[in-house]
Amino acid sequence: MSRVTHLLLSAFAAVGLAGPLLAEDFQGSTHTLAYEDPPISYSAQKPNDRVAKLQAQIASGEVKLKWDDQFGWLPALLDALKVPKSSQMLVFSQTSLQRHAINPRNPRAIYYDEDVYVGYIPNAPMMEVSAVDPKLGGIFYSLDQERQDKPTFTRNQDCIQCHVSGRSLGVPGHFVRSLETDGSGDMISGTDTSEVDQCTPIADRWGGWYVTGQSGAQTHLGNLVGVTAFERHKTEPTLRDNLTELSQFIDPQKYLRPHSDIVALMVLEHQTHMHNYITRLNYETRIMMSMYGHIRYLKSQEDAFLRYLLFTEETPLTAPLVGDPQYVKDFLAEAKRDSKGRSLRDLDMKTRMFRYPCSYLIYSPAFDALPTVMRDHLLQRLYDILTGSDTNPQFAKIAASDRQAILEILRETKPNLPDYWRAKTAERASDPAITAPAKVASSAP
Structure with a gap:
């Protein structure tokens, strides 16, 4: 060692x-x-x-x-x-x-x-x-x-x-x-x-x-x-x-x-675990595609990733946290802002960590480096959650106003989003690696 x-x-x-x-x-x-x-x-x-x-x-x-x-x-x-x-x-x-x-x-x-x-x-x-x-x-x-x-x-x-x-x-x-x-x-x-x-x-x-x-x-x-x-x-x-x-x-x-x-500690604790989720999905997708040619066995991992990305189980704050103003200034200096001045880096630190509960690491090179089949699938699912077409109870606690704000911020600030993110309605992806019936059901891990 x-x-x-x-x-x-x-x-x-x-x-x-x-x-x-x-x-x-x-x-x-x-x-x-x-x-x-x-x-x-x-x-x-x-x-x-x-x-x-x-x-x-x-x-x-x-x-x-x-x-x-x-x-x-x-x-x-x-x-x-x-x-x-x-x-x-x-x-x-x-x-x-x-x-x-x-x-x-x-x-x-x-x-x-x-x-x-x-x-x-x-x-x-x-x-x-x-x-x-x-x-x-x-x-x-x-x-x-x-x-x-x-x-x-x-x-x-x-x-x-x-x-x-x-x-x-x-x-x-x-x-x-x-x-x-x-x-x-x-x-x-x-x-x-x-x-x-x-x-x-x-x-x-x-x-x-x-x-x-x-x-x-x-x-x-x-x-x-x-x-x-x-x-x-x-x-x-x-x-x-x-x-x-x-x-x-x-x-x-x-x-x-x-x-x-x-405040630096709070952000660190979110960030380290979020990066591990991204790496885990990257690895598992590559392994699943090499073994089976699809990612249908990764449903629970996708769900968990999206819950963490959207802070659905974040511990609530019962009083404001106030740290070094210089750290806040430096952290916000990297913010990508929409036309209303909003950013996923905007801190709350009163009742929760961030003003808009979606991780800023969605902009990271690691997220963008996810295998295409997984990245596109996650973006489709995220769009469905934010627009309300996904009614799964695990995302029910996300306020409608937060969903709308996150959707609008990402539309303006995240490059290379699929075209349906900017359309009034979206067509679901039909990639067989995601949606086709499993060929080897007994091989599921």
Whole structure:
């Protein structure tokens, strides 16, 4: 196992979460897929993610990273990848193989944008970098913190030993965890039972994390250092909530920002799981088409994907969440807006995460790279849901006003939608890979 097997998001921390699988989790279909076999051949494929592209630019001399005497490659790398410094979040669980460099006084900083994640630990020998490849899912790298003319990212195949599991929906991906730690940041065995996503109650999130920002009376597990703090939290549930700065725990000068932002955490938890859904559908479609020539056995996976895309089981907020205004500004800077000024990136953070409940990752290269048969089918089903012709109860809670707004926003902002999205009525797709009777019904997985 490499030094970075527990790279990045799999090392995220806090109290274990119990309970049954949500319906969104592919009906429990989280078993590991045969990602090293054809047609996927994960490790044999050359990545085409943004880190791989940056490496090529560095090698050609098109990009030159500037070394910083305090932070090493961190500031230049964030600038080159266009990852906002305001996305900084701090996690102190000792779950990386650089675990001895991590403790509550020296947490790991995580920075991210739509499909790149950067991990930095003060005084650690390397940085941890990963990206979402449109067809392969999570790709994991390390970058030595050594001054050199052309820094080199090393792809770490061993990382997938932990980054392919039920937590990542059985494909190479990212996930956020919740577990208890002792006073040194070491995990307490038996407390880590689930990943964190948009369906997780706020009360069960962020143990092992530092959290800055306002959550009102909504309690969470952030900023709890050691067993005593967790015990005290049981009788004083808002003990360390609503913090605006972290100087009681860390030296802020060791980091680029003084925050570990609550809104950035919320968006991260949606994004990581959404990307895993996209990768899972990509893999399963390619496997099903190679085996059977159709995707009719993926109905429950499609349903689960669409429910997550449309936030149907999102945990409700009972008070507004207020984070770093700079993060909000940076996140909204990437918004695609319609003629009414609306965007799927518009935040709500009062009763739910987003103003318009449809994931902004529908614009992502990973969604667009889904096999055509699946992408077209999902767009047809999404259109049916938004126009009300799909009356399935699993989507009934989506308000009519939200459906209309999402439909209008996508019509104006998502390129290459099928023509029927802009027509008054739509004809259903009749692709035999989707609708024809199964030829080998007994072979259904």
